[in-house]
Amino acid sequence: MVDLSVRIKDLVFKNPVLTASGTCGFGEEIADFVDLAMLGGVVMKGTTLKPRQGNDYPRMAETPSGMLNAVGLQNKGVDNFIQNIYPNIKDIDSNFIVNVNGSTIEEYIELTERINELDKIPAIELNISCPNVKEGGMAFGVSCPSAEAVVKAVRRVYDKPLIVKLSPNVTNIAEIAKAVEGQGADSVSLVNTFLGMAVDANSRKPVLSTITGGLSGPAIKPIALRMVWQVYQAVQIPVIGMGGIMNATDAIEFMLAGASAVQVGTAIFIDPTIPTQIVEGIDSYMEKNKMHSMSDLIGGLQM
Amino acid sequence: MVDLSVRIKDLVFKNPVLTASGTCGFGEEIADFVDLAMLGGVVMKGTTLKPRQGNDYPRMAETPSGMLNAVGLQNKGVDNFIQNIYPNIKDIDSNFIVNVNGSTIEEYIELTERINELDKIPAIELNISCPNVKEGGMAFGVSCPSAEAVVKAVRRVYDKPLIVKLSPNVTNIAEIAKAVEGQGADSVSLVNTFLGMAVDANSRKPVLSTITGGLSGPAIKPIALRMVWQVYQAVQIPVIGMGGIMNATDAIEFMLAGASAVQVGTAIFIDPTIPTQIVEGIDSYMEKNKMHSMSDLIGGLQM
Amino acid sequence: MKKTVQELLLVENKQLNHDNFKLVLQAPTKLPEIFPGQFVNIEIKKATEIFLRRPFSVLDVDYENNTFSLLVKILGRGSKVLTTYEEGEKISVVYPLGNSFTLPQKQDKVLLIGGGSGVAPMLFLAKICGLPAENVHVILGARSQQDHVNIDAYQAFGNYYFTTEDGSLGEKGFVTHHPVFTNELSTFDRVYTCGPDMMMKAVAKEAAVKGISCEVSLENMMACGFGVCLCCVEKTKEGNQCVCTEGPVFNINKLTW
Amino acid sequence: MKKTVQELLLVENKQLNHDNFKLVLQAPTKLPEIFPGQFVNIEIKKATEIFLRRPFSVLDVDYENNTFSLLVKILGRGSKVLTTYEEGEKISVVYPLGNSFTLPQKQDKVLLIGGGSGVAPMLFLAKICGLPAENVHVILGARSQQDHVNIDAYQAFGNYYFTTEDGSLGEKGFVTHHPVFTNELSTFDRVYTCGPDMMMKAVAKEAAVKGISCEVSLENMMACGFGVCLCCVEKTKEGNQCVCTEGPVFNINKLTW
Numbered sequence A, B: 001m002v003d004l005s006v007r008i009k010d011l012v013f014k015n016p017v018l019t020a021s022g023t024c025g026f027g028e029e030i031a032d033f034v035d036l037a038m039l040g041g042v043v044m045k046g047t048t049l050k051p052r053q054g055n056d057y058p059r060m061a062e063t064p065s066g067m068l069n070a071v072g073l074q075n076k077g078v079d080n081f082i083q084n085i086y087p088n089i090k091d092i093d094s095n096f097i098v099n100v101n102g103s104t105i106e107e108y109i110e111l112t113e114r115i116n117e118l119d120k121i122p123a124i125e126l127n128i129s130c131p132n133v134k135e136g137g138m139a140f141g142v143s144c145p146s147a148e149a150v151v152k153a154v155r156r157v158y159d160k161p162l163i164v165k166l167s168p169n170v171t172n173i174a175e176i177a178k179a180v181e182g183q184g185a186d187s188v189s190l191v192n193t194f195l196g197m198a199v200d201a202n203s204r205k206p207v208l209s210t211i212t213g214g215l216s217g218p219a220i221k222p223i224a225l226r227m228v229w230q231v232y233q234a235v236q237i238p239v240i241g242m243g244g245i246m247n248a249t250d251a252i253e254f255m256l257a258g259a260s261a262v263q264v265g266t267a268i269f270i271d272p273t274i275p276t277q278i279v280e281g282i283d284s285y286m287e288k289n290k291m292h293s294m295s296d297l298i299g300g301l302q303m
Numbered sequence C, D: 001m002k003k004t005v006q007e008l009l010l011v012e013n014k015q016l017n018h019d020n021f022k023l024v025l026q027a028p029t030k031l032p033e034i035f036p037g038q039f040v041n042i043e044i045k046k047a048t049e050i051f052l053r054r055p056f057s058v059l060d061v062d063y064e065n066n067t068f069s070l071l072v073k074i075l076g077r078g079s080k081v082l083t084t085y086e087e088g089e090k091i092s093v094v095y096p097l098g099n100s101f102t103l104p105q106k107q108d109k110v111l112l113i114g115g116g117s118g119v120a121p122m123l124f125l126a127k128i129c130g131l132p133a134e135n136v137h138v139i140l141g142a143r144s145q146q147d148h149v150n151i152d153a154y155q156a157f158g159n160y161y162f163t164t165e166d167g168s169l170g171e172k173g174f175v176t177h178h179p180v181f182t183n184e185l186s187t188f189d190r191v192y193t194c195g196p197d198m199m200m201k202a203v204a205k206e207a208a209v210k211g212i213s214c215e216v217s218l219e220n221m222m223a224c225g226f227g228v229c230l231c232c233v234e235k236t237k238e239g240n241q242c243v244c245t246e247g248p249v250f251n252i253n254k255l256t257w
């Protein structure tokens, strides 16, 4: 058995496979299918300070090799998380990461402070890239100054590993990554969903209640992979790659392009056992290719 | 039979279905399969002043519901076009549009002037969005000032309909569209390909000789559709939509979202009769929905 | 009931009418208990355009043979391709999913109303609700005779009535036009319904007026089917709830209809 | 030869060995003339992951029945799914595509060298090149005996020699190790080859040294197959040329190998 562990700052992940925010609930929802302790980490559903009802139905449209969602950060708020969810997950032997969202910088700060109090939450993922909310979200993630402002503010109140989740809806993602690195981010994760749209030709209406939504799944993989590769070359901090990963080969491609770890999102909807299958697949790939530690794989693309 | 004609400035297209640049050669290559006079227009392979060999093989990678290409504007140059191709197409009853490329503004101008001399070329498509060339191409299309500069320069030497082809690899495509409209563009066409990448996990190498390439096909349709909708709301000039159109329903979706016409690209590789099938499909949709002219369809999305 | 994802064996694929098929799937292991209203989520690999799984209600369970059946109506591309699978092929299924109808109490008189592909859970419920057949009344609606599926196997478990929009079988009109519904609704203790939204809303409205307990089974569009994507939500009096986990069965009291 | 896109009927799908299948397709209209080296581009709809068509060389043509056959080797997902199609199914095919081998002159003595899936055009060429069998010599290479396909139907059209890397059939080694190649190469007027790049390059090198006319058939990755995408290019002495229209057959003089 190869050593599959990777690190972000001093935080060790037993393997580089995490589930992506918004696609695995709080972990419990997929516990019927997988042993959560087999995963490198679980990035939980986007959390906000106050409960949010999210957007109206319909929130989903299937697209070629992908899907659009317009969930809009439906969640029961941080109090509910602390009281009702945290107790159930805190002793599971994996890294449960909170995906932190806000409409204003103040909200990001306040939420981060609340999460900071939770011993068994080893890191947060700062979501500055949600395309499905009217305020905040992606608006922060598409320009350097606003991305810097959020990261700077949160960094001041949070000492544990701070992962910043980037939006792909930008001209130059490497620039944004460098900007947040400059403000002390310990890692960047990318990509969040691409802003897309679906139209129903019969009813002549948008399919989603919000008109636009976020595109995920294999359709976006080639773009996500390119972005991970660009960001990897631009920053020193570890990059977490995602976007359309469906199997171990996809995950390995992201790692060769520079990802230190990967997140699996939409694939879980198709088969919730895919994340653990990927762990096994990476293990056999490493053995087959006589690689001993993850550093042999990460950024191992040969030009 | 419904009136399917649409206009850009004073140029009439008998129907709103064009073939996209780089996917139908100069029209002749698909003449075995379709009667070119059945098409609204044919946007020919990207042309440059001097012949170009394009990039090295491999130039292509299949991706989920799409493909990456890194052709890099291989073409025999404008002289060859004028001598050997123009004579064959000039009397075909459709709109043969030249896709104009340059590494510098001077090259764009010079090429446009050469094309301007050709009576039977009723319009040009200014490509400021090719992701597969080292100089020029997309570099012009991802910022307002540079996009404005090219369009301004070309507009000065070209009076016929000027279509500007936009890159989707930007934070705000509506802004770029407005900028080129401000410089006198008669229409914008979008989208060109998304910058993407493919990795071969076995060889641990990029699949494409150029590492990155342009993503096209159904995978990108939701993003392209969103962009067309955004641009339609931002500009007054007609929008030509494309990106993953495979059938009449897809084309109708783009037109509902605001496209005055559509281009069919990668679909031609799968079946070169798709463009004409789409013409028929739009016709029956219009009849079925009791629409009489294209203005009933264009931008007909109901909110 | 632990949810699993398993490769099941297609042991029967039988065309019932022009657009309905009965599919029987066999599990390699002992089946968990499955209740009427619950559904399964099916991967359809033999088609270029299908990405997400497709949900189908369970029509019947045979614990001895570890099989369950589905009633698949051809609606779009996915359901169409699914009906071309051949006996002996393997299909990946996530199951069992969702809640189920509240089973009636002894002595209850119940009215089951199914339309379109909503017939499946109604037949399943009729069969296993545990009431004598005379207490179980089932109205099935369709566009015309040819759209009805043969319910012979379920005849013993209730009294069946049909409506068709063109009058080609049973009463002409919608299910809510059937005399059992218009005249006798107040005689029932519970109403269960599954089918097109319009139909369920019409049923629910009358049931509410008469103050009869009424459960509906929703068919909201789903991505995951097990509560993680939050795409399938229905607005309820307690806020947005996932149809795949809090439903698909809802008491109409809970809904904002 | 006008190119068309047509739905063809799969009239035969026969497994030849562990990973090679012979597929016979029938056209609804009169077949155009098809020559050795030409190929067809096939849509594989029954799979989630396949987007582009897959090119396959023609193995044989039967003008009377309007059928042609292909030799399909399972390489990845597309070829695998293609071999699961059943007789009676329709398959969309773009054909005929590409150029063809230059047919030999009367009295020529020719050497045909095929490896892997490159066997198909060699067999086709052997059959219709118009030379007496004694003038046609065919070396077929494979990893081991089980990888060779049965060439009985072509025995009458030439002299067949085999090589295997493990020596399980014919000579041990590569095609270029076969005595007919090492000792008799200069006795041939023309050499034709199709197969893995490495093999073709080795053959081409020797042929060039001996000054024998040599044609190779390339299998570059293709998107369209009919000359519009410019993805399949091969570097030639006259610049990048499309393998799907200027090829797949090239005289080695033209290549930069």
Ligand SMILES: Cc1cc2nc3c(=O)[nH]c(=O)nc-3n(C[C@H](O)[C@H](O)[C@H](O)COP(=O)(O)OP(=O)(O)OC[C@H]3O[C@@H](n4cnc5c(N)ncnc54)[C@H](O)[C@@H]3O)c2cc1C
Residues within 6 Å of the ligand: C039, C054, C055, C056, C057, C058, C070, C071, C072, C073, C074, C075, C076, C077, C078, C079, C080, C117, C118, C120, C121, C218, C219, C220, C221, C222, C248
């Ligand atoms: C809990 C549940 C139980 C179901 N039980 C059954 C059953 O027992 N038998 C049966 O035949 N069908 C059932 N359905 C419906 C079935 O899932 C859909 O018919 C199927 O997913 C359609 O897939 P498709 O690819 O054929 O259609 P598509 O090509 O995806 O869609 C065709 C059209 O139908 C619409 N559509 C697709 N799925 C749904 C949906 N779930 N709700 C509303 N509109 C939709 C699409 O928007 C589109 O306009 C159930 C659905 C749910 C959620």
Ligand SMILES: Cc1cc2nc3c(=O)[nH]c(=O)nc-3n(C[C@H](O)[C@H](O)[C@H](O)COP(=O)(O)OP(=O)(O)OC[C@H]3O[C@@H](n4cnc5c(N)ncnc54)[C@H](O)[C@@H]3O)c2cc1C
Residues within 6 Å of the ligand: D039, D054, D055, D056, D057, D058, D070, D071, D072, D073, D074, D075, D076, D077, D078, D079, D080, D117, D118, D120, D121, D218, D219, D220, D221, D222, D248
């Ligand atoms: C002109 C031409 C004629 C051909 N004739 C035949 C024939 O007669 N019989 C036959 O069995 N095959 C033939 N081939 C090869 C055949 O097209 C491929 O085997 C097939 O496309 C593989 O598809 P797949 O989905 O199974 O493989 P994929 O899953 O797409 O690929 C599997 C692996 O093979 C590689 N690969 C795929 N296609 C090619 C290719 N064209 N060249 C090099 N590498 C490739 C991929 O990069 C990947 O690593 C021919 C190809 C060409 C271009």
Ligand SMILES: Cc1cc2nc3c(=O)[nH]c(=O)nc-3n(C[C@H](O)[C@H](O)[C@H](O)COP(=O)(O)O)c2cc1C
Residues within 6 Å of the ligand: A020, A021, A022, A023, A045, A046, A047, A069, A071, A073, A099, A127, A130, A165, A191, A192, A193, A215, A216, A217, A218, A220, A242, A243, A244, A245, A263, A264, A265, A266, A267, C229, C230, C231
């Ligand atoms: C239904 C859905 C909900 C999502 N919710 C969140 C979220 O709350 N926070 C977040 O940062 N990303 C969210 N995402 C984005 C994913 O975490 C991931 O970045 C994206 O889907 C790309 O990866 P994938 O293609 O593997 O799904 C969501 C994605 C989907 C499909």
Ligand SMILES: Cc1cc2nc3c(=O)[nH]c(=O)nc-3n(C[C@H](O)[C@H](O)[C@H](O)COP(=O)(O)O)c2cc1C
Residues within 6 Å of the ligand: B020, B021, B022, B023, B045, B046, B047, B069, B071, B073, B099, B127, B130, B165, B191, B192, B193, B215, B216, B217, B218, B220, B242, B243, B244, B245, B263, B264, B265, B266, B267, D229, D230, D231
């Ligand atoms: C192989 C290939 C070559 C292309 N060459 C050009 C080109 O020369 N000029 C140009 O403006 N666009 C070019 N494009 C982009 C297409 O015209 C079109 O914008 C894009 O492919 C999206 O549409 P589609 O998804 O329908 O293919 C090319 C696309 C492909 C796939």
Ligand code: FES
Residues within 6 Å of the ligand: C221, C222, C223, C224, C225, C226, C227, C228, C229, C230, C231, C232, C233, C242, C243, C244, C245
């Ligand atoms: S379908 Fe995903 S939560 Fe219900």
Ligand code: FES
Residues within 6 Å of the ligand: D221, D222, D223, D224, D225, D226, D227, D228, D229, D230, D231, D232, D233, D242, D243, D244, D245
């Ligand atoms: S495959 Fe498209 S040009 Fe050859």
